[in-house]
Amino acid sequence: MTHWxxxxxxxxxxxxxxxxxxxxxxxxxxxxxNDLKAARARLLELLTDVTAxxxxxxxxxxxxxxxxxxxxxxxxxxxxxxxxxxxxxxxxTDTLQGNIPSAQQDAVFELVxxxxxxxxxxxxxxxxxxxxxxxxxxxxxEVHRSLKTAAGIFRHLKDSxxxxxxxxxxxxxxxxxxxxxxxxxxxxxxxxxxxxxxAIELKHNANLIAALAYETAxxxxxxxxxxxxxxxxxxxxxxxxLQLKQCFYMAYAYCYHGQTLLASDKCGESIRSLQEAEKFYxxxxxxxxxxxxxxxPGNIAKPSEQLFFRKLGSWIKNTLEKCQRENGFxxxxxxxxxxxxxxxxxxxxxxxxxxxxxPALHPQWSPEVYASFDLTKGLKDDKAKPKxxxxxxxxxxxxxxxxxxxxxxxx
Numbered sequence: 001m002t003h004w005x006x007x008x009x010x011x012x013x014x015x016x017x018x019x020x021x022x023x024x025x026x027x028x029x030x031x032x033x034n035d036l037k038a039a040r041a042r043l044l045e046l047l048t049d050v051t052a053x054x055x056x057x058x059x060x061x062x063x064x065x066x067x068x069x070x071x072x073x074x075x076x077x078x079x080x081x082x083x084x085x086x087x088x089x090x091x092x093t094d095t096l097q098g099n100i101p102s103a104q105q106d107a108v109f110e111l112v113x114x115x116x117x118x119x120x121x122x123x124x125x126x127x128x129x130x131x132x133x134x135x136x137x138x139x140x141x142e143v144h145r146s147l148k149t150a151a152g153i154f155r156h157l158k159d160s161x162x163x164x165x166x167x168x169x170x171x172x173x174x175x176x177x178x179x180x181x182x183x184x185x186x187x188x189x190x191x192x193x194x195x196x197x198x199a200i201e202l203k204h205n206a207n208l209i210a211a212l213a214y215e216t217a218x219x220x221x222x223x224x225x226x227x228x229x230x231x232x233x234x235x236x237x238x239x240x241x242l243q244l245k246q247c248f249y250m251a252y253a254y255c256y257h258g259q260t261l262l263a264s265d266k267c268g269e270s271i272r273s274l275q276e277a278e279k280f281y282x283x284x285x286x287x288x289x290x291x292x293x294x295x296x297p298g299n300i301a302k303p304s305e306q307l308f309f310r311k312l313g314s315w316i317k318n319t320l321e322k323c324q325r326e327n328g329f330x331x332x333x334x335x336x337x338x339x340x341x342x343x344x345x346x347x348x349x350x351x352x353x354x355x356x357x358x359p360a361l362h363p364q365w366s367p368e369v370y371a372s373f374d375l376t377k378g379l380k381d382d383k384a385k386p387k388x389x390x391x392x393x394x395x396x397x398x399x400x401x402x403x404x405x406x407x408x409x410x411x
Contacts, residue, residue: 004308005127005190006241008297010047010395011117011174012099014091016040016110022379023087026372032067032364039064043114047121050398054125054146061118066362068114071107073361075370082107083375091392094173095120096234096297101392104167111358112161116174119153122146123187128398130194144194144351151187151353154180172230182226182238184353189219189245191351196252206263210256214342215350217249237296244287244303248312251280253342255316258323261340267326268333269340274320276339281313 018033018040043060046052071084085108091101092113126146129139158180162169169175196212224242227235254277261270288304303309327333 004303005123005130006238006291006298007124007127008095008120008238010120010124010397011095011113012093012101012392012394013044013113014101014392016088016090018088020087020373020379022377023373023375025374025377026369028364028366028369029372032070032362032369035364036064036067039067040114043118044395047117048395048397050128052121052125054122054142054149057118057121057125062359064114065111066359067364068107068111069358069361070365070370072111075361075365075367084373087375087379093392093394096179096238097173099392099394102170102173104165106166108161108164109167112157112165112175115153115157115161115358116180119150119157119183122150122153123183123190124397126150126190140194140198144191145354147187147191147194148351148354149356151184151191151351152356154184154187155353156356156358158184172234178226178230182223182242185219185223185226186242188351188353189216189223192216192219193249195351196249206256206259210253210260210342211345212350213249213252213256215345217246217253220246220249234296237291237294237298240287240291240294241298244284244291247280247284247287248309251277251284251312251316253277254280254339255312255319257340257342258319262323262326266333267323267330268335271320271323271327271335272338273340274316274323275335277316278320281316284309285313 016037018036020029020033024030024033039060043064046057046060070082071088072082074080074082076083086105088107088110089103089105090107090110090113091103092109093099093101123146126143129135129146130143132139135143157175158177162175162180165175169177173179192212193216196209196216199209199212220242224239224246227239227242232239254273258270258273258277261267261273285304288302288309292302327335
């Protein structure tokens with residue numbers, strides 16, 4: 001239904017050397033530290049590589065997270081915290097609040113921050129693929145799967161790992177519940193857009209399409225309401241996107257509901273439903289302009305000029321004119337003053353996040369290697385001169401502006 005999605009920037013991070021000189025007291029321990037450094041660098045590189053695909057991303061994330069688990073999972077047969085969890089410092093910026101980093105000496109903070117970026121990558125990968133010309137059915141499925149995968153990662157972080165942080169998430173930052181909940185619901189809504197596009201392409205029942213559009217509009221409304229209590233300076237542009245998508249899919253719902261009413265010979269009610277579709281479409285047009293004018297993280301885009309948007313306007317106009325002609329020649333029904341109440345419930349096509357789990361512990365982490373990390377010796381500097389503090393530079397992301405719209409309805 002759409003090939004355009006709002007995307008916030010990736011989180012940026014300071015380099016991490018994992019140079020545990022003095023503590024890593026064996027060849028196996030040093031190899032793990034070196035492999036961690038290399039795996040982290042490779043994963044960060046892939047996050048901004050336009051040629052990366054889902055298989056490459058999974059391999060890179062499994063390589064890094066399986067090694068990082070050795071700093072988090074208890075490996076000595078006790079219920080105590082892993083002795084390595086708090087040995088390394090990590091710095092990460094925020095998707096909304098710019099390049100002011102937060103730092104925590106906690107491997108769980110690294111796990112959730114990098115995991116958050118991986119989830120964002122899946123949303124950006126899906127967005128990039130959905131903007132291709134002549135998208136195939138398999139590519140549409142890949143977009144759908146990517147968005148559900150991202151939602152599953154966000155949910156797993158929220159449910160299983162963010163509560164374990166020693167330092168709670170700061171208000172309005174990425175790991176705070178309201179922000180991560182918005183990302184989850186947005187991913188579900190966008191995945192349902194792909195479902196709707198498929199239903200339209202296969203000419204499914206108008207009532208099913210209306211119900212799916214209504215459920216999708218409600219998802220966007222829920223996401224928008226989740227952000228209402230956060231600082232507008234950081235969320236205003238994001239909220240404009242959520243609001244315009246909510247109005248856009250309400251217009252779709254009323255448009256297809258009008259077709260259902262016409263098929264039941266309720267031409268007067270059908271006209272009123274389509275008039276309501278026109279109203280919501282007009283609101284969406286206004287919000288598109290406001291989105292472009294609103295400062296903040298996100299895309300520089302003109303959604304109202306894209307073919308997917310203009311097509312809906314033409315569809316509503318043509319269907320309304322048809323109903324008005326039919327009413328003038330055949331039905332002669334009165335048009336109700338109030339719009340019909342949408343009490344639509346989709347029984348098919350609703351999106352749930354794909355269950356996500358971090359990979360198992362890497363085989364390099366034997367009990368003997370873990371025991372060879374000796375915290376009693378303390379960390380030693382690898383060089384005599386003190387190092388300057390590492391700067392956290394923004395991620396250099398590829399251009400995600402929408403490509404030329406082919407008119408394809410699959411996002």
